[in-house]
Amino acid sequence: MRKMILAPSILASDFLHLEKDLQMIEESKADWLHVDIMDGVFVPNISFGPDITKSMKKACSKFMDVHLMIEKPERYIDDFVDAGADMITVHLEACNHLHRVIQQIHQAGAKAGVSLNPHSNVQLVEDVLEDLDMVLIMSVNPGFGGQKFIYQSIPKIKALKKRLMERNLDALIEVDGGIGLHNAEAVLDAGADVLVAGSSILKSENPLQTIERFKEIGERGSWV
Numbered sequence: 001m002r003k004m005i006l007a008p009s010i011l012a013s014d015f016l017h018l019e020k021d022l023q024m025i026e027e028s029k030a031d032w033l034h035v036d037i038m039d040g041v042f043v044p045n046i047s048f049g050p051d052i053t054k055s056m057k058k059a060c061s062k063f064m065d066v067h068l069m070i071e072k073p074e075r076y077i078d079d080f081v082d083a084g085a086d087m088i089t090v091h092l093e094a095c096n097h098l099h100r101v102i103q104q105i106h107q108a109g110a111k112a113g114v115s116l117n118p119h120s121n122v123q124l125v126e127d128v129l130e131d132l133d134m135v136l137i138m139s140v141n142p143g144f145g146g147q148k149f150i151y152q153s154i155p156k157i158k159a160l161k162k163r164l165m166e167r168n169l170d171a172l173i174e175v176d177g178g179i180g181l182h183n184a185e186a187v188l189d190a191g192a193d194v195l196v197a198g199s200s201i202l203k204s205e206n207p208l209q210t211i212e213r214f215k216e217i218g219e220r221g222s223w224v
Contacts, residue, residue: 004188004218005172006211007032007065009198010056011047012145021202022059028211032087033062034176034196037080039070042094043143050079057084065194067115067176069142070094074101081108089113089136089174092124102131113174117142118150122160132171134194135160139187140177146199149178154190161191181210184217 008030013021025033035053040046048056057064066085068076073090074097080088088110095101098114105112113134114125118141125135137156140147153175160173174194175187184195197214204210 002193004215005031005194006214006218007034007174007194007196008201008207008211009034009036009145009176009196010202011036012198012202014202018056019059021207022056024207025062026060028208029215030062030211032065032194033060034065034067034198035085037066037068037070037076038143042071042091043069045143050076050083053080053085054083063087065089065174065196067113067136068094069115074104077101077104077108077110081105081110085110087111087113087134089115089134091115091117091142092120093117099128099131102128106131113172115142115176116156118153122156122163126163129164129167129169129171134172134174136174136176137192138177139175139179142177146203147178149180149183153177154186157187157190157192181213181217184214188218 008025038045038047063086064084065087066080067089071094088105092114102112111133113136115136117138139149139153172193175192176196179195179197180200201207201210
């Protein structure tokens, strides 16, 4: 039986009250904390560095899912593992030597994921699937929160799930971008294991209640 993993994205937090939002996630039924790292080069935005990430880990002990939306991520793998990252996901589009970067993440002591932008076909990770703990399907163009879900992501999730099953691999499928209560079940039905939700949780009137509603969807869905 598969268990849905819910990973609230702290990028949607009110940064003036970052600790409060982290404590809310810590006390909630959420499974992971998703941290988006952006450099203003690979994506048109800048977010956090290793020092702030390390401080987040002190405030929230959830499994830390660090998504590096940066050029040459190999320069910062060790820094983010030292900051508390349990999973580090890099973009296929940002790595000239992807297999080497995956090895570097594992050698540093973290689980390794690879992310695909909306234009990238799942076949592009075919040759590294056996080395991965997770594949992240971006369902928006990376760089900003609050975007609308790209529904072409659904067949991509299905195609990736089919390939993992054919090869008897247990890498997780994570989906990030535009995830809300209205489409969570469809994403899970397509084969996703991990849902990243930012604005739909942290900008809702009652984030704790929204998290509980996400978890209810995961528990009752036909995908289980």
